[in-house]
Amino acid sequence: MAKKKIEYVCSECGDTFLRWMGQCPSCKTWNSMKEMDVSTEENVLRKSPPGQLKSISSIAMEESRQRMSLSPLVEFDRLLGGGAVPGSVVLLGGEPGVGKSTLLLELARSGKKIVYVTGEESDRQIAERARRLGVDNPHLFIMQENSLDTILSVLETDVADMIIIDSIQTVFPSGPSGSGSVSTIKEASRQLIDLAKRREIPMIITGHVTKDGQIAGPKLLEHSVDVVLYFESQNWGQYRFIKSVKNRYGSTGEIAIYEMTAAGLKEIPSHVSLIPMEETGGIGSILFPQVEGSRVTLMEIQVLVTPAGYSNGRRIGENIDVSRIHLIAAIIEKNFGYHLSEKDIFVRVRGGSRLEDSAADLALFVAMLSSVLDIPLPGAWAAAGEISLTGKIRYPSHDENRRHSLRQFGVNHFIWGKDPSGKAEKVMNKTGRIFYYEHVKNILENHQFSFTG
Secondary structure, eight states, X not given: OOOOOEEEEETTTOOEESSOOXXXXXXXXXXXXXXXXXXXXXXXXXXXXXXXXXXXXXXXXXXXXXXXXXXXXXXXXXXXXXXXXXXXXXXXXXXXXXXXXXHHHHGGGGOXXXXXXXXXXXXXXXXHHHHHHTOOOTTEEEEEOOBHHHXXXXXXXXXXXXXXXXXXXXXXXXXXXXXTSHHHHHHHHHHHHHHHXXXXXXXXXXXXXXXXXXXXXXXXXXXXXXXXXXXXXXXXXXXXXXXXXXXTTSOSSOEEEEXXXXXXXXXXXXXXXXXXXXXXXXXXXXXXXXXXXXXXXXXXXXXXXXXXXXXXXXXXXXXXXXXXXXXXXXXXHHHHOOOGGGEEEEEEEESSSOBOOGGGHHHHHHHHHHHHHTOEXXXXXXXXXXXXXXXXXXXXXXXXXXXXXXXXXXXXXXXXXXXXTOOOSEEEETTEEEEEESXXXXXXXXXXXXXXX
């Protein structure tokens, strides 16, 4: 009889160790070590059939397969890179109640044959939700099951266009471990991914998230799948955001926006703004076009600078890294002499996403300077440009894409970083005005737009 081999796996980061430790050396989490028997796993590897060598030309011929479109989910197809690739595995994570099950049922509107395996709800609950949403697809089949062996036995004999597993934490293989443990998630995901690859059927797996917003279970789960999507709701009521953080068949950083309605999820096309344009502008408010994959999202940056009443002012931000507020405040204090260290600075970013684009420096700078000087900004203005520590403003990347999207939103006036092609600092054209600035000091020196348009 083979000797039992034990490893200890961190439930937070997925790293493995030969002995138990109170704190994980990798992620510094306490009491996260779980015991796992890897003897069975090694036996499976030893019994695996020998590999085969293939020429690159033959593989290229095999891979020239058509993606499966999930129309009418156009935005979801774009997230996947143009549709679902045969044999691909998509991991969809999201908080409870965000709408994962609703999104999965929306896939059935494509008319494809879909096998929906649920371990959290009964088949009657799924059917009632489908009727409420108006999803009438005779090729949608529901199976309420938690046993991995039973699930695999059915999926091996059935032919489907797509398989849905909701969720991976509820599926468990035969053995002493219960569902949701690190070892069961690892083994269940391994066998399900193997099934999808062998039968070339696209598979979508949902996963619970932890309180930190990460998909629960070993990190190996995210490494094993082809696409990782996060389904989020960021205090915008009915709006939902799906973000691609990994994609082997397309670009990462893509975002799709949906509106949750009584009839299901409604896609928001890229040319529609979530921000009411009539509410923009004023003291400390300006627009910024943030590039997220191939989509430009319109953001509104609001800044309020007030006296602190004591020596050290506070820096509070919503959907923005606080260190970025410190940086822009330091640049203003260095170049203009305003004592912002004695003032409170509050920053709010509206638009659904966190402000992560480096070109947002200039928009944050202009909004903060507007609040400091108590000078209002016009409503149909946007700013973009990266500011170096020396105060130099750099030309924003994806310039044409940003300006084209802004014009679709009805924004025709821009405050931009210096154009490397040598254009004039102020450019007049038929569609609006563009002000190019090379250094932050030039914004006040060349003050003809006066923050009023």
